[in-house]
Amino acid sequence: MGAKSAEMTGITKEEDAEADEEIWRYIFGFVETGVVRCAIELGIADALEANEGQPMTLSQLSATINCPPSPLYRIMRFLVHRRVFKEETTGYALTPISRRFITRGERSMAALLLLESSPVILAPWQALAACVRTEDRLTPFKATHGQDHWEYTARHPSYSKLFDDGMACHARVAVAAIKEGCDKLFEGISTVVDVGGGNGTTVGLLVKAFPWLRAINFDLPHVVSTAPPCDRVEHIGGDMFKSVPKTDAVFLMWVLHDWDDEACIHILRNCKEAIAGDDGKVIIVEAVIKEEKEYKYKGVGLMLDMLMMIDTNNGKERTQEEWSHILDKAGFSCYTFTPIPAIQSIIQAYP
Ligand SMILES: C[S@@+](CC[C@H](N)C(=O)[O-])C[C@H]1O[C@@H](n2cnc3c(N)ncnc32)[C@H](O)[C@@H]1O
Numbered sequence: 001m002g003a004k005s006a007e008m009t010g011i012t013k014e015e016d017a018e019a020d021e022e023i024w025r026y027i028f029g030f031v032e033t034g035v036v037r038c039a040i041e042l043g044i045a046d047a048l049e050a051n052e053g054q055p056m057t058l059s060q061l062s063a064t065i066n067c068p069p070s071p072l073y074r075i076m077r078f079l080v081h082r083r084v085f086k087e088e089t090t091g092y093a094l095t096p097i098s099r100r101f102i103t104r105g106e107r108s109m110a111a112l113l114l115l116e117s118s119p120v121i122l123a124p125w126q127a128l129a130a131c132v133r134t135e136d137r138l139t140p141f142k143a144t145h146g147q148d149h150w151e152y153t154a155r156h157p158s159y160s161k162l163f164d165d166g167m168a169c170h171a172r173v174a175v176a177a178i179k180e181g182c183d184k185l186f187e188g189i190s191t192v193v194d195v196g197g198g199n200g201t202t203v204g205l206l207v208k209a210f211p212w213l214r215a216i217n218f219d220l221p222h223v224v225s226t227a228p229p230c231d232r233v234e235h236i237g238g239d240m241f242k243s244v245p246k247t248d249a250v251f252l253m254w255v256l257h258d259w260d261d262e263a264c265i266h267i268l269r270n271c272k273e274a275i276a277g278d279d280g281k282v283i284i285v286e287a288v289i290k291e292e293k294e295y296k297y298k299g300v301g302l303m304l305d306m307l308m309m310i311d312t313n314n315g316k317e318r319t320q321e322e323w324s325h326i327l328d329k330a331g332f333s334c335y336t337f338t339p340i341p342a343i344q345s346i347i348q349a350y351p
């Protein structure tokens, strides 16, 4: 049977030609992530950074990172084509993308890429179709690893570190955006509890950015037990489903997206209980899913929504209406939404 005509399908020649090209992005999309992961593991961006930002020839780079020139040439050819690195007359150089893969860089996303491309995170995608079909929905993560994400994290310290480091590298970008987009957020606030604060990177940065603040980093006991000490930050282990330490303000970033509405309402009621003074508030830093034409960051919110389907029990990214629903149910008298230059928005909820 021959190809159907444009009149029959309603597809123009141009659209069809575009699809011929686009289809390969779906088929080989993983290659880009895989090669960037390899570049991070080889330390290519780190080596160029250590060379004081000066370009390096293939043989210099090969000697520095201890990788033979022949495969390195092919890897660099691919990454130059993708603009991850650039080729100048004197050798290979960093671009704005590879600067984000310098492991100790201020805006490094290397740890998040290593997390998302890890076998633990990737394997459950094989189970997504089977899991969404079943009525008594087992998450793909649990179907693959036999435990839910937080049980698995508690039992696998090396994955727990990979996860906390991944979250922490994104936290650095988020706190800078909070300061830029909402610099009055902590006015009149002396103490803040970061609920689900991971290894404390976020509160550590918050107390630096807002120097009058004292903070508690509150997370599961096994998570805070490995958190490094930090000035004006106390680490407390506990369970947000039981209670939250008393404070002026509660801060939650990328915590509520892990949970269904009922669990979120439960957590938010505990956070509301924790607010000691009359001027306190709960600060939520999360994605707010918007109409398609308003999507920023190439639909990252929708990608995270798919990730929540893989890793959590009915966790999801929410629209403004969905956020309003859970905040109303948790008993907040009013709340505001503030966009910031990041994937997330700031939601301030007042008891
Ligand atoms: C997606 S991570 C977000 C980490 C951090 N807020 C950030 O943005 O980098 C969710 C955090 O919630 C914590 N968590 C899960 N269950 C918890 C509970 N019952 N009580 C306190 N924290 C919990 C996890 O350990 C994890 O650090």
Ligand SMILES: O=c1cc(-c2ccc(O)cc2)oc2c(O)c(O)ccc12
Binding pocket: 115, 116, 121, 149, 170, 254, 257, 258, 304, 307, 311, 312, 343
């Ligand atoms: O694997 C993840 C990744 C995230 C994540 C990544 C990037 C962001 O800007 C925010 C969050 O969150 C996760 C999560 O909440 C979870 O329960 C399991 C896995 C991941």
